[in-house]
Amino acid sequence: MHKPLSGGAAARLARPRHDPLGERLAAIATPDRAEIEEIVRTVFSTLHGDLSAKDAKLLAEVEDLGRTIAAAKAEIAALRVDDITASHIPSATDELDAIVAHTAAATNSILEVCEMLDVAAGSATGAMAEQLNDATTRIYEACSFQDITGQRISKVVLTLKTIEGKVAQILAAFSDPVAAETPGAQSAPDAEAALLNGPQLPMVAMDQSEIDRLLASFE
Amino acid sequence: MSIDKDMNILIVDDYKTMLRIIRNLLKQIDFNNVEEASDGSEALAKLRTGQFGLVISDWNMQPMTGLQLLQEVRADARLKATPFIMITAESKAENVVAAKQAGVSNYIVKPFNAETLKEKIEKVLAHA
Structure with a gap:
């Protein structure tokens, strides 16, 4: 059970407080994308000297991949999807x-x-x-x-x-x-809905004689 | 066995043009007493209040499908012996099997011709 606060303590708690740690945590929780990109670029640029040829090649591939994704995004935007x-x-x-x-x-x-x-x-x-x-x-x-x-x-x-x-x-x-x-709203097909496919293309459809044979197989 | 050409036939399709085509084809083979319903529930209501010797139904209809209509007919003590022909564009084996398991008397795939319709009606009514 909580003890009731004295009048002075309650007044102190009610006042807005400066909370630098909380503000920093809040800033980390909502990162700025441009800032992150800048940090990653800076880290990569400082790494070049310490990298082997294989690592450098891998990094170049990753950079290339990043550029391809950016280009794809730009192209999709330009397509006016x-x-x-x-x-x-x-x-x-x-x-x-x-x-x-x-x-x-x-x-x-x-x-x-x-x-x-x-x-x-x-x-x-x-x-x-x-x-x-x-x-x-x-x-x-x-x-x-x-x-x-x-x-x-x-x-x-x-x-x-x-x-x-x-x-x-x-x-x-x-x-x-x-x-x-988030998947789109789709109703789960019941057993009969799975049977409702409409007309089949002639090359895959059963014709009347095949249906007759199938029906006859039940007799 | 002679077929009673004066019997009432109920044709069920949600597509009015198709009802018109089937009605005309039936007329050409001398079945003139034809009633129409545009889905399974309307058909069931007509079947429960009327006297029909044959049901010819499409499958894909809303709100009650032809398969559901068939199941209702077979579950109804008064209607269960009514011959029931499914005429549908659904031509997969699983459809034919599902319809047969539900008690369909015969199954015609669209597009069909008058000869097929006549042959199936005669076959079904001969076994009725």
């Missing part, structure tokens, strides 16, 4: 969304005309009716391209958003080491 997340990727995703909207509108127009042909086929007879029916069936089948392309474009949009996130992480890495270590 911010533009990628602020302008380029949003613009690309808008364009892709427009493609989906336009092809959907066109597909619906085609379907509308096809439905009119179907009605006309209803009043036709014989070979003519059969031909019209075959033609409209093929048009309906072909129109399903819209669904597949829409899903493929969604995958591209997702990829662009992933790139956007990675670029933001790179930017953070060059400006704030703590931010760079």
